[in-house]
Amino acid sequence: MAMKRIFLLGALLLAAAVHSKADEGMWLPSLISQRIADMQAKGLKLSAEDLYSVNSSSLKDAIVLFGSGCTGELVSDEGLLFTNHHCGYSFIQSHSSVEHDYLKDGFWALNRSEELPNPGLTVRFLERMDDVTALVLKGVTSKLDQEKQAALIKKNIDNIVQKESNKEKGITAQVNALYYGNQYFLYVFKVYRDVRLVGAPPSSIGKFGGETDNWMWPRHTGDFSIFRIYADKNGNPADYSPDNIPLRPKKSFTISRSGVKEGDFTFVYGCPGSTQEYVHSEDVRYIQDVSDPEKIALRTIRLNLMKKYMDQSQAVRIQYSSKYASVANAWKKWQGEEKGLRKNRVVPVKQDYEARFEAWAAGTRFEGITQRLAQLYAARNPIFRAYEYYRETVLTIEKLQMARNPRFNKKDYYQPIDEEIFVAMMTAFDQSLDDVYKPQFFLDRRGQYSSMEAWKDAVFASEDEAKALADALNDFFYASIAPPVAELNQSINLVYRDYMQGQMEFERERSFYPDANLTLRVAYGHVKGYRPADAIYYQPVSTLRGIIEKDNPDIFDYNIPQALRDIYNEGGYEDQPVCFLATNHTTGGNSGSPVLNAEGNLIGINFDRVWEGTMSDLVFDPEICRNISLDVRYLLFIIDKIGHAGYLLDEMHFAE
Ligand code: ARG
Ligand code: GLU
Numbered sequence: 001m002a003m004k005r006i007f008l009l010g011a012l013l014l015a016a017a018v019h020s021k022a023d024e025g026m027w028l029p030s031l032i033s034q035r036i037a038d039m040q041a042k043g044l045k046l047s048a049e050d051l052y053s054v055n056s057s058s059l060k061d062a063i064v065l066f067g068s069g070c071t072g073e074l075v076s077d078e079g080l081l082f083t084n085h086h087c088g089y090s091f092i093q094s095h096s097s098v099e100h101d102y103l104k105d106g107f108w109a110l111n112r113s114e115e116l117p118n119p120g121l122t123v124r125f126l127e128r129m130d131d132v133t134a135l136v137l138k139g140v141t142s143k144l145d146q147e148k149q150a151a152l153i154k155k156n157i158d159n160i161v162q163k164e165s166n167k168e169k170g171i172t173a174q175v176n177a178l179y180y181g182n183q184y185f186l187y188v189f190k191v192y193r194d195v196r197l198v199g200a201p202p203s204s205i206g207k208f209g210g211e212t213d214n215w216m217w218p219r220h221t222g223d224f225s226i227f228r229i230y231a232d233k234n235g236n237p238a239d240y241s242p243d244n245i246p247l248r249p250k251k252s253f254t255i256s257r258s259g260v261k262e263g264d265f266t267f268v269y270g271c272p273g274s275t276q277e278y279v280h281s282e283d284v285r286y287i288q289d290v291s292d293p294e295k296i297a298l299r300t301i302r303l304n305l306m307k308k309y310m311d312q313s314q315a316v317r318i319q320y321s322s323k324y325a326s327v328a329n330a331w332k333k334w335q336g337e338e339k340g341l342r343k344n345r346v347v348p349v350k351q352d353y354e355a356r357f358e359a360w361a362a363g364t365r366f367e368g369i370t371q372r373l374a375q376l377y378a379a380r381n382p383i384f385r386a387y388e389y390y391r392e393t394v395l396t397i398e399k400l401q402m403a404r405n406p407r408f409n410k411k412d413y414y415q416p417i418d419e420e421i422f423v424a425m426m427t428a429f430d431q432s433l434d435d436v437y438k439p440q441f442f443l444d445r446r447g448q449y450s451s452m453e454a455w456k457d458a459v460f461a462s463e464d465e466a467k468a469l470a471d472a473l474n475d476f477f478y479a480s481i482a483p484p485v486a487e488l489n490q491s492i493n494l495v496y497r498d499y500m501q502g503q504m505e506f507e508r509e510r511s512f513y514p515d516a517n518l519t520l521r522v523a524y525g526h527v528k529g530y531r532p533a534d535a536i537y538y539q540p541v542s543t544l545r546g547i548i549e550k551d552n553p554d555i556f557d558y559n560i561p562q563a564l565r566d567i568y569n570e571g572g573y574e575d576q577p578v579c580f581l582a583t584n585h586t587t588g589g590n591s592g593s594p595v596l597n598a599e600g601n602l603i604g605i606n607f608d609r610v611w612e613g614t615m616s617d618l619v620f621d622p623e624i625c626r627n628i629s630l631d632v633r634y635l636l637f638i639i640d641k642i643g644h645a646g647y648l649l650d651e652m653h654f655a656e
Contacts, residue, residue, distance in 0.1 A: 022622035023525030023583040025513040026272050028178075028185075029060050030129045032522055039524050043265025043598045050600060051269070051522065054128045059600055060520060061251035063269055064123035064229075065189075066592055069518070071270035072123060072227070073594035075255065075602065076651040079229040079247035080198065081123070082635070083592035084607045085206030088225030091118045092200050093322065106202040108645040115196035115228055117240045123229055124172075124189040125249075126520050132160055132175060136184040146494060157184070164188055170237035178514035180496040187519055192247065194230035194240045199645055201225075201638050202561055208547065210557030211328045215336060215611040217538050219579045219628055220547045223607040224635050226648070253594055254653045256601035257633055260527045260580050262540050267524035268584040268606050268627065270593025272516035275617045278500060280370060281350035282377040284341060284618055290381070291388060292338040298392045298428060299331040305420045317556075319412040333614045340615030340624070357506050366502035373495055380488040386437040387485045390477045393425040399460060400470035415460070422456045437481065441472035518589050523627075525583030530624050532612050541631075544568060544576035567641050577631040580604060586627040587617055595629040601655045604629030 027035050029052035036048040052060050066072035070087035074080065085092075089103075095116050096102045109115045136156045140149050157175045164173035164186065173188050200206060205222040213219055230244035231237060238244055260266070276283070306324050310317040341347070354370040361367045394400065398418045402408040430452075435443060449455040459466045504512055529540040548568050552558040567573060586593070586606055595604035606629050609616065613625035640646045 022620065023523075024585050024620040024622065025511065026275070026516050026521035026523050026585055026587075027513050028129070029126075029269075029520050029522055030131075030185075035522070035524075039265075039267070042524065042526065044267070044524070045598045046600050057250040059251065059253075059269060059596075060126055062249060062253050063520065063594060064125055065271050065518070065520075066123055066227075067121055069273060069589055070591045071589065071593040071606075073592070073602065073605075074229075074249045074252040076252055076653070077248055078651050079231075079249060080252075080648070080651060081195075081227045081229060082224055082594075082605055083227065084223045084605065084630075085200060085203075085221075085225045086223060086607070087592045088197065088200060088227065089322070091121060091197055092225065094118070095197065102200060103203050106200055106205070106643060107197065108199045108643045109197070110645075112228075112246070115198050117194065117196050118227075119240065121195045121227075122191050122193045123195055124191050127171070127188040127190055129188070129519070130186045131183065132186045133182075133184045135160055136175060146491075150490070153181075160186055176517050176519055178517070179500045179512070180493055182497055182500055183514070185519070190237065192229050192231060192237045194238060194244050196228050196230060197225070198228050199226040199639065199643060199648065201642060204560050205564070205638060205642065208557070208560065209550070211325060211332070212557055214329065215332050215608060215614065217532075217581060217610050217626070217628065218542045218546055219608070220542055220550060221579065221607065221630070222634055222638050223630055224605055224638075226639075252653070253596075253600075253602040254655050255632055255636075256597055256599070256603050256655045257636070258597075258655070259577060259633060260541065260597075260603055260631070262527050262529065264527045265524070265598045266527060266582045266584060266603065267522055267596050268582075268586055268590060268593045269522055269596060270520070270586070270590045270606065271518050272521055272523075272587045273518045273589030275516040275587055277513075277515055277618065277620070278496070278503060279618065280373040280377065280499075281347050281354060282374045282381075284350055285347045286377065286381050286384075287618070288338055288341040288347065290385060292334040294385075294432075295388065295392050296331055296334050296338070298389075298425070299327055301424050301428070302327055302396065302421055303331065305424065306417055309414060309417050316414050316417070319414055320417065323412070332611065336611035336614040337617070340612060340621070341618065344615065344619060344621055346615065346619050357502065360506050361502060364502075366498065366505075369495060369499050369502055373492065373499065376488065376492050376495065380485070380492065383437070383481065383488070384485050386433055387477075387481050389429060389433055389437075390473070390481060393429040394473050395477070397422050397425060399466055400473065403463065403466040403470040404474065419456055419460060422459065423452050426455070427452050439472040439476035441468065442476075445469070516587055516589070523584040523586055523590075525585070527580055527582045528626070529581060530610070530612075530626055532610070532624070538581070540581040540626075541577055542579045543574065544578060544634075545574045547578065561642065563642055573637075576634065576637055578634045580629055580631055581610070581626040582629065583622060583625065584627045585616060585620055585625065590627070595627075599655065602632055604632050605635070 032051050033048040050058055052058050062074040064072045066083045066087055070083055072081045072083035075082055092102050092107065136153055138156055140152050160175055161173045165171060170190055171188060172191055173186060175184055175186050177184055201222050208221045213221065229247040231247040232244060235248060306320050310320055358370055398413060399422060445455065459469055527540050529538045531537050547560060550558045551560050586609060590606050593606040594602050595606050597603045606627055608628040610626045610628060616625040636649065639648055
């Protein structure tokens, strides 16, 4: 049974290797030969071996997973690396103080000895990836029950990982399931842990436009920062040491200064985090009608409370700017996603697809699978809603986090915000969830206090009271909410394993790509504007002129450095390109990814998507889904004109 399944999938994936109509997809680098003809037809001048090879150096050797959730790319033979400003943000922040405010003023190491180490920061190079499906599914048959199957799969994976990891120092391995466990890949990485900060623009450039412009076009953010990877004398990973030397990478990108124009072929090579392109209409309906709207409403309350105090005090604004940004980021994305799902009628379109699927599946082993999924979602959604509520309400209260975590960072804490958040979030939690989802301690205390205000006063007056409430909520969440959610999700995923096969057999001429899972992928498309609404067309390239148009010393997010105004006023820089749009299919994790032209030269750094297209995590609409990249020429301009760090350009390679 299991063997049959593997064989079948291989055949289906090969059958799918035809031209795709749209620029949708995040493709596996090691199987890029299946896409290369389509890429070349659309403009690529490279071969599959240029993109991915285990025997000789290829573009994949110039790309890293930066930290835990971003991408970075090598741009010199001395370990120099580009990523986004928002990816380097916490490291830049950790080096900042009142005397040296690198977030505000920017930072430029004048020489190697000024580069700043970042304990805890790692970068991972992919050495190779292999299809290990047969090894992972060895001995797994449908005669075993679900739990035994899962246990055997886990054991097989552990064996593979252990064998690979012990081969060489600095090597780590992992096995990831693709297509809901229809295919498994081994990923072998080399992990470097001495990574130093080399340069960053001031936030007024690197975060220009702040939350107002986030997820939006036209965009003018110089969202980059620069790091350098260090290794021991033999080029191997090592802990930080002043004796370490800059890494000589197997490969680094050549930078193109010839720019982009509408229609140009581009591709993005990076680590997209998570997508769900093949899910059932019931999951989309839950996201669109329940999850997104409720989470947006809860975050609106928290953001308004933070903003009220941030507007009153400069000190509070600094303390909460990072927290505000992270709450606002997903909040804004969900709004675009919900709107996009509705506008594209994704639920009815999927329902129609499921009806056609079932008509086709009648009499096969796939019959009834979509109904089974609908039933499982009906069972999961109420408790999953409770799970999401915990995470968006009571678990966000800092007082309760502090009560359980002695290492909580109190430096960036402002109690009046937290007190108001306590009252608002505890109230929302209590009013929106059935009592079965609440711990007995919560119900008891609720009966004792005359109001939520009174309860709040007691919690903020007594460490014991805070700890008792925090423990009760956390214990209940981890004992009674999270486990059933995990179990139901596991059952759902098992059904998806079959549904995925069914979809592949049902649509034999469709190109299937695996959902994103923070492993290396290739997305390709072309530079293109879009129509966000009736009568509006957005051009795909923004310029310095637009920065000057937005410039406003009275608005924090639009107050550019005086030096940039002065340069502009000299004249001649109006058309300096800043950002551009393309149709590449990307998601969170692709931040910092190299954006490449037909020759494979670096033309930009990916950092965002347009708001109207954020439903691409569920459904990609080629009309409206766009990734946003920083034009590498703006990065070079800022290094030179604002950072006065033109010496960094000396180690980069430029295409003529
Ligand atoms: N929206 C981008 C991403 O998802 C950038 C986020 C950081 N920038 C910000 N203004 N919050 O991560
Ligand atoms: N800014 C996102 C990141 O940090 C990329 C935007 C997206 O496509 O979700 O990965």
